[in-house]
Amino acid sequence: MYRFLLTPRWLAVTLLALLAVPVCVFMGSWQLSRFDTRVDQHKHAEHDQQRTAEAAPVPLSRVLPKTGSVVGSDDSGRIVSATGHYDTAHQLLVPNRLLDNHDGFYVLTPLRLSNGAVLPVVRGWLPGKADDAARAGTVPAAPTGTVTVTGAVQYPETTDTTGVDVSGALPPGQLGIISGASLVNVLPYPVYGGWITANHPAKPLVAVPPAAPPNSGLDLKAFQNLGYTGQWFVFAGFAVFMWFRFVRREAEARADAALGILPDQPDGPDGPGGSGGPDGPGDPAAPDPPLAGDEPGEQDTEGARETASAGSAAHVA
Incomplete structure (x- = not known):
């Protein structure tokens, strides 16, 4: 087969x-x-x-030698230390930031270094709305005087970062995206491109865990x-x-052909379309088809003439 x-x-x-x-x-x-x-x-x-x-802190200058330096892929999350004093007059709140599935905001205070440039420092996270905290004055004040801050270096945020607000509709004293490009418009000093999250913020501030560098996870x-x-x-x-x-x-088509079942005769030789059907040529009840060019009346007239001729011949005989 x-x-x-x-x-x-x-x-x-x-x-x-x-x-x-x-x-x-x-x-x-x-x-x-x-x-x-x-x-x-x-x-x-x-x-x-x-x-x-988990490595020991390194000076900021080893990771970001100058304000225009870019955070390297191996330096994201690296613990650095920087010494300067907080510019509390330009402190900013970063709203709509989640921590452990709770809504809150970051407290960002610029740390002015000895070279005159500013390192953005997120001192911690607080629950609630940034607007309410600003009106109530419940944001903890930054330490005064010279301080040494230890924290994890972070990449500048982008529009793909969760929680960023680039609408430009935030009230004064709030920041929608943490990056040198956004801070340079609100701070009167040179700004580092990267920023750090403080490891040991003063209570009630909660430490912000460092984010993974871009394109380091299981992407699409x-x-x-x-x-x-x-x-x-x-x-x-x-x-x-x-x-x-x-x-x-x-195989099925060849088996059907061997049994005589053809595609154009699905019912076999005895079916309605076969030669042995009720309308086939062997049916005695089927009338003969009229000859081409003959009208029904002409056939009756010719038959009558033939009958009359036969009768006249019989009478003469």
């Missing part, structure tokens, strides 16, 4: 299926390896961040690799399924 598989056409179809399956499996395995690589990179990044956070690309893995494996199974389906359909 399946000898047709040895024909050139079916050999080509089978070869195509045999080639499609390993190609799909290879591509799926490759996408899975890409996903595993991204997971490993994420684990290594978390390990490096933890090791960096990692899950895209995982989705592509499933798609390629599905394609491999689909190729096998369609090959069996086509083979079965061909």
Whole structure:
């Protein structure tokens, strides 16, 4: 029954299926390896961040030599120390910041260093609304005099950072995004691009944990690799399924042809469309079709004439 598989056409179809399956499996395995690589990179990044956070504090100048310096990927979360005095006159509140799923705000106080530049320092987090705290005057005052602050270096925030407000509708004394570009417009000093979160804020302030550097987590690309893995494996199974389906359909069609069941005569020779049906040529009840060009009245007239002629001949005889 399946000898047709040895024909050139079916050999080509089978070869195509045999080639499609390993190609799909290879591509799926490759996408899975890409996903595993991204997971490993994420684990290594978390390990490096933890090791960096546990290292001894280093001077700020080692991480940010000048105000225009960019925070390196290896320095995000690094503990640094800086000495200066707080500029309480330019203290800012950063609203709409979550900590442990509680709404609150950051207290950002510029730390002016000996070189005249300012390092943004988030002294801590407080629950509630920044507007209410500002009106009630419940924000703890910053220490006076020369202080040495120890904290974790952070990347400048972007519009993708959770909680940022770039609408420009915040009241005076509040900041929507922590970055040198936004602070340079409200502070009369040169501003460092990075900022730090104080490790040991005075109560009731709560320490703000350092955020992970950008592009260090399992982003959408990692899950895209995982989705592509499933798609390629599905394609491999689909190729096998369609090959069996086509083979079965061909075998059934050949078996039907061997039994005389043709596609244009599904009911067989005895069906309504066959020669043995009630309207076939063997039906005695079927009248003969009229000849072309004859009208029904002409046939009756000719019959009557023939009858009359036969009667006259009989009378003469």
